[in-house]
Each structure stands twice: as structure tokens, then as C-alpha cells.
Amino acid sequence: MSVRNDWTLAEVEELFDLPFMDLVFKAHQVHRLFQAPNTVQISTLLSIKTGACPEDCAYCPQSVRFDTGLEVSELLELEEVAVRARAARDAGATRFCMGAAYRSPKPKDLRKVVAMIRAVKDLGLETCATLGMVTPDQALELKAAGLDFYNHNLDTSSRYYEKIISTRTYQDRLDTLQAVRDAGINVCCGGIVGMGENPQDRVELLHTLATLPEHPQSVPINQLVRVAGTPLANAAALDPFDFVRMIAVARILMPASHVRLSAGRAEMNDELQALCFMAGANSIFYGEKLLTTGNPDTQHDQDLFRRLKIRAGSPRAESPHAESRSDGAAPTARGAGSFSHAPGASVAS
Ligand code: SF4
Numbered sequence: 001m002s003v004r005n006d007w008t009l010a011e012v013e014e015l016f017d018l019p020f021m022d023l024v025f026k027a028h029q030v031h032r033l034f035q036a037p038n039t040v041q042i043s044t045l046l047s048i049k050t051g052a053c054p055e056d057c058a059y060c061p062q063s064v065r066f067d068t069g070l071e072v073s074e075l076l077e078l079e080e081v082a083v084r085a086r087a088a089r090d091a092g093a094t095r096f097c098m099g100a101a102y103r104s105p106k107p108k109d110l111r112k113v114v115a116m117i118r119a120v121k122d123l124g125l126e127t128c129a130t131l132g133m134v135t136p137d138q139a140l141e142l143k144a145a146g147l148d149f150y151n152h153n154l155d156t157s158s159r160y161y162e163k164i165i166s167t168r169t170y171q172d173r174l175d176t177l178q179a180v181r182d183a184g185i186n187v188c189c190g191g192i193v194g195m196g197e198n199p200q201d202r203v204e205l206l207h208t209l210a211t212l213p214e215h216p217q218s219v220p221i222n223q224l225v226r227v228a229g230t231p232l233a234n235a236a237a238l239d240p241f242d243f244v245r246m247i248a249v250a251r252i253l254m255p256a257s258h259v260r261l262s263a264g265r266a267e268m269n270d271e272l273q274a275l276c277f278m279a280g281a282n283s284i285f286y287g288e289k290l291l292t293t294g295n296p297d298t299q300h301d302q303d304l305f306r307r308l309k310i311r312a313g314s315p316r317a318e319s320p321h322a323e324s325r326s327d328g329a330a331p332t333a334r335g336a337g338s339f340s341h342a343p344g345a346s347v348a349s
Contacts, residue, residue: 009203023248043283059195
């Protein structure tokens with residue numbers, strides 16, 4: 001089996017139509033061929049500038065247009081970011097993600113973020129940023145600072161998108177992804193389910209991601225967190241099995257990518273999370289907060305990993321330049337402070 005960028009819509013529909021057990025079984029087979037078994041990559045996310053965003057993303061409490069009671073904060077100081085990154089590293093994170101609620105960063109803000117990226121890199125962490133839309137020149141500036149990943153989600157299908165966001169187009173998002181890719185930065189790009197989209201929108205979102213010129217190296221699959229005050233506060237609850245289907249189909253379509261179980265994890269029980277790992281999720285955000293919404297508490301995550309004998313895994317496995325593993329063998333795993341490691345796990349620094 002090879003990594004493909006030529007999936008047809010019909011093929012993606014067929015995957016979604018499989019009986020649930022057949023789909024999860026197939027996804028796990030693909031997972032074992034391309035990914036380290038029982039290994040989950042850990043990232044920590046810090047909001048470096050919170051709220052007052054001019055965009056109108058209907059799910060987001062950070063939009064200035066919605067009254068969510070969110071406490072707004074300016075861009076954090078470099079020293080505070082460095083302290084938080086060190087604490088994340090000591091708690092087991094291998095990647096530190098910095099999120100700022102911008103439409104796009106202004107030059108003076110970008111200069112400050114560049115300094116943060118350098119400081120986080122100096123701690124031996126991988127770096128990720130999400131700053132809204134960036135131009136090709138800004139992407140090159142971020143690359144020069146040592147940025148490893150840039151997160152910019154497509155959110156949903158192109159046709160449902162206009163029901164969710166009116167202040168930037170789907171093409172704007174694709175242009176940012178291209179700028180990031182062209183700069184040589186790894187792309188982190190996924191979407192959100194449970195926003196009232198229909199099953200075909202989920203098919204089309206994953207089809208778009210899986211037919212990009214290069215698959216995103218990280219694919220976050222978020223379950224909508226229904227925040228009071230946002231237009232989606234009363235969205236209908238998602239069938240948990242539909243969420244697992246998204247994970248499984250993403251795993252099959254983009255076998256070499258890390259599929260990240262992202263927002264919404266605080267509302268999932270342990271059994272559902274285990275099913276998501278079985279279906280191919282192998283990355284999580286760790287820490288009690290995700291930008292502005294809740295996340296499972298860190299002790300609970302550590303206990304869950306111990307119970308499932310999951311180890312904190314190597315971010316290097318998802319590098320586009322990682323050695324291919326045609327024999328299906330696991331890549332070397334990198335240890336993570338507070339997390340226990342499965343028996344026999346290889347731990348390198
Ligand atoms: S998702 Fe990002 S761009 Fe959209 S409102 Fe929230 S912070 Fe702004």
C-alpha cells in the first residue's frame with residue numbers, strides 16, 4: 001500500500017459506508033503498516049494571544065462578534081511563553097503549539113512570535129504556530145525562525161464552509177496552506193465535526209485533505225465544543241460512532257500522517273478515546289486547556305496511557321523526510337517525562 005493523493009469522492013464515500021467494525025479493522029491494519037503501534041504523540045497548546053479576533057467562525061469563543069464572557073489578553077511576553085514551554089516539556093510534551101487569535105499577524109506581532117519560536121526551539125521542543133492567514137513571505141520568516149509546523153484548518157467541506165465563516169474564503173485557507181507548504185514547514189490541517197454538517201460534508205472535507213499536493217503531516221479531527229454565546233452553542237450532539245468513523249477514514253486516506261484527537265476530548269469517555277486510538281488516532285493535546293476550552297486533566301491522561309499501555313511517541317515519525325517503513329516496523333520512540341512507556345519501548349532523547 002502506498003500513500004495516495006488521487007482518492008476519488010466515490011472511494012471516500014465507500015469507506016464511510018463500510019460496516020463500523022470493518023472500517024475500524026481496516027483503519028487499524030493501515031495504522032500498523034505506517035505508524036508505530038501503541039504510540040501517541042503529545043503536544044501542548046498555549047494561547048499566546050486570546051480573543052478579540054475580527055473573524056466570525058461560528059464555533060469560536062474568540063471571535064469579537066460573540067458574547068462568550070471570554071477573558072481577552074494581548075500577546076504574551078516572551079519570558080512567560082518560555083516558562084510555559086519549559087513546563088510543558090518537563091511534563092512530557094514533545095511539541096509546543098502557540099495559538100494567536102489573529103485574522104493574520106501584523107509585522108510587529110510576527111517579530112515577537114518569531115522570538116518565541118526561537119526560544120521554544122532552544123528548549124529542544126518542536127514548534128507549531130497558528131496565527132491565521134499568512135503570506136508566502138511571512139511563511140518564509142517563520143521557517144527561518146525554525147518553525148516546524150503551522151496549523152491552519154479547513155474546518156469543513158467547501159460547500160458547508162459559508163454557513164460557518166463569512167470573513168475569509170475557503171480559497172484563502174488553501175492559499176495559506178500552500179504558502180506554508182512552499183516554505184517547507186510541515187502542515188497541520190484538519191477540521192471540526194458536529195457543526196450541523198451532513199455526512200457528505202465529512203466525505204468532502206477528508207477528500208480535500210487527502211488530495212492536497214502533499215498530505216498534511218498532522219490532521220487534527222475536532223469534535224465541536226458547544227460554547228455558550230457562539231452561534232453553534234445549541235448544535236445537535238454528534239453520534240460518537242460518527243466521530244470514530246472520521247478518525248478511521250482519515251487514517252486510511254492519509255496513512256503516513258499523524259491523526260490528532262483534538263478538541264472535544266474532555267467530553268469523551270475513556271472507552272471512546274481508546275476506540276479512536278484503535279481507529280488510527282495517534283496524537284493528542286495534553287494540558288488542562290485547549291486555547292480557551294477544556295481538555296482532560298493531565299493526571300487522567302497519564303492514567304489512561306498507563307491503562308492502555310500507550311507510550312508517548314516520536315514526533316519524527318511524521319516528518320515527510322522520515323525513513324519509509326516498508327516492513328511496517330515502528331519508528332524509534334522518544335520518551336516523555338510524566339508518561340509511562342510500554343514494556344520494551346525504545347526511549348531516546
Ligand atoms: S477560529 Fe481563529 S480565526 Fe476564527 S474566530 Fe477563532 S481565533 Fe479567529
